Amino acid sequence: MLMTSEWAIILDEVDELSNMILSSEQAHSLRHAYTAVYKDEELAVEIAAFQRMKDHYEDVQRFGKYHPDYHTIMKKIREQKRALDLNERVAALKIAENDYQDLLDEVSLLIGRSVSDAVKVPVSNPFFASSGSCGTGCGTGGGCSCSS
Template structure:
């Protein structure tokens, strides 16, 4: 691909937009929540231990109930996940992640719609979903359960 003046200008605008997002309140709150979680050594160690347990879980899943560690790993993963889910700092971090993701979804939606209504916009928020209609499965009762 040949870099034209237009491409250079678009790249500059993208850099400027990314800096604006990085300097946003949502990004600041996310970084603060992230530091709160990962600067807590005990909590950070629990998260890393859970990540190792997830690796064991994946190994156990390959063999199912026939794996000798199946019952222990399955119980431990539920207990540890619940404990982490109930941690106030982790819950706050997840909330801030969602807030930042919403900002990113909004920006993507605005950019996509400024190009064309037909642009597919990936989003974690159904409000920003680019499929406002039934999509390609109409008449078959597929994705939207409608019928022609």
Template sequence: MLATIERLQIITEAEDLAKMILQSEAADEYRKSYNKLYKDAQTQEKIKEFIKMKDYYEDVQRFGRYHPDYKSINIRTRQAKREMDMDENVARFRKAENALQDILDHVSMIVGKSVSQHIKVPTGNPFFAENSSCSGGCGSGGGCSCSA
């Protein structure tokens, strides 16, 4: 692969775009919420408890409802997940993560559609799926029987 001036310009502009995204308010909020999430001892305890219960849950699922602890593990796993999800730091992090992901999805769509209207851009967000019967971003080349 030869390095042409055109390729170098594209790479430079892509790096500039990445820098702008990294300096954005959304990226700043993401970093702050990420740091808070991993530095708060109570939040980390909730996450660890959920992971532990999730492991138990996966173990119980091998036997299904015939496992003697099936019902209690199911309930305890859901409670641990609710505790974790209701934590202020987890909620703030998820909100910041989604905001940053939206920016990246928009940029991907703009770049992809500026190349060609037929480019499939995997966003995973049904908002971006235009005239398609799938939920967007299948990337299977029509294997999911979408109309894209």
């Protein structure tokens, strides 16, 4: 493929769009929330402990209820997840992540529609999926009312 002036213009516009996204309010909020969570050493230790428990949980899941630690691990992982979910900083981080993902979904849909209305754009938010996208690829052959 040869580099033409059209491709150079497109690449410049892509760089500009990327810079706009990275300088958006959503990106700033996400960076701020991420820093707030991982700057707190106590919270970072809790998250690391949860990750270790999650790894152990995945090992237990291979054997299901027949694993000797099944009930203990299931209870501990739920308690740790609940504690993290109730933390204000973690909740703010999740909200910031969702807002940023919504921004990316909107941009993706705009780009997809600028090509063709028939372009299927995978999105994480069902609000955007109902407006002409097929979500994450339902695979039902149109059973979800998409036009696949």
